[in-house]
Amino acid sequence: MLRLTTYERLDEYLRAFAQGHFHLMILVGAGGLAKSRSVRAVLSDGKACWIEGNATPFGMYAKLYRHRDEFVVIDDVDALYADRSGVRLLKCLCQTEEEKSVAWHTDARSLERQGIPREFTTKSRAVIISNDWKTLNKNVAALQDRGHVLLFQPSAAEVHAQAGKWFDDREIYEWFATNLHRIHEPSMRHYVRARELKAAGMDWTEVLAAEAENHRARLIAELVASTAYSSTAERVKAFVEQGGGCRATFFNYRRKLGDGNWTSGKPSQ
Secondary structure, three states: EEEOHHHHHHHHHHHHHHOOOEEEEEEEOOOOOOHHHHHHHHOOOOOOEEOOOOOHHHHHHHHHHOOOOOOOEOOOOOOHHHHHHHHHHHHHHHOOOOEEEEEEEOOHHHHOOOOOOHHHHOOEEEEEEEEEOOOOOOOHHHOOOEEEEEEEEEOOOHHHHHHHHOOOHHHHHHHHHOOOOHHHOOOOOOHHHHHHHHOOOOOOHHHHHHHHHHHHHHHHHHHHHHOOOOOOOHOOOOOOOOHOOOHHHHHHHHHOOOOOOEEOOOEEO
């Protein structure tokens, strides 16, 4: 994967895709980074086929036929590349040839009713957007080799700067600016949730309190479950070094998670 840390670099790749330079691009990044919005922005002329939600491989085949030769955006549909039929379709669609053959050899009656042939050719180019791209099997690995795989990991400051282009509550925005050091997982959704809490007359600064707590809880769970540490002391040291907080915070959160006493990598019985 190629790691990108700025929206400027991401836009550079997205523009290149929109100009037809890439047959396949796979964009991976955490939720709340405006990945889909960024793709929509470069494909703003509307000539794109969006496949999202609970799409099935058969539904995807029908949609690909109706939108032949258009850009195809597959947005966070894990079921497609976890299904053999879905992977076969994606491999056909993502061939590096200019014109690809896509086929479906089952559900003949359903195809006939919709006036869709069992095989067709298309010049579509595809972008796959995912929060967590996983190489589930050798077929998906082969799919990755056919395209440009981008891992998008912007900093909290980078996400904050991007949010400033559309977020219009200056009080909340400026408060985030002074609290970026508390954000462990940058997301534009923080800003939206804060605005909703403010509109409801509630304490909107709690959005980062929850963020910090979730980060520590996840870190504790990972350290406790890991067999890389032989003692509680080693886990405490790793917790502090990874920004979880002090020794007392480690034990407070471990107690909340109900993990008991750990001395040799296994819970006490």
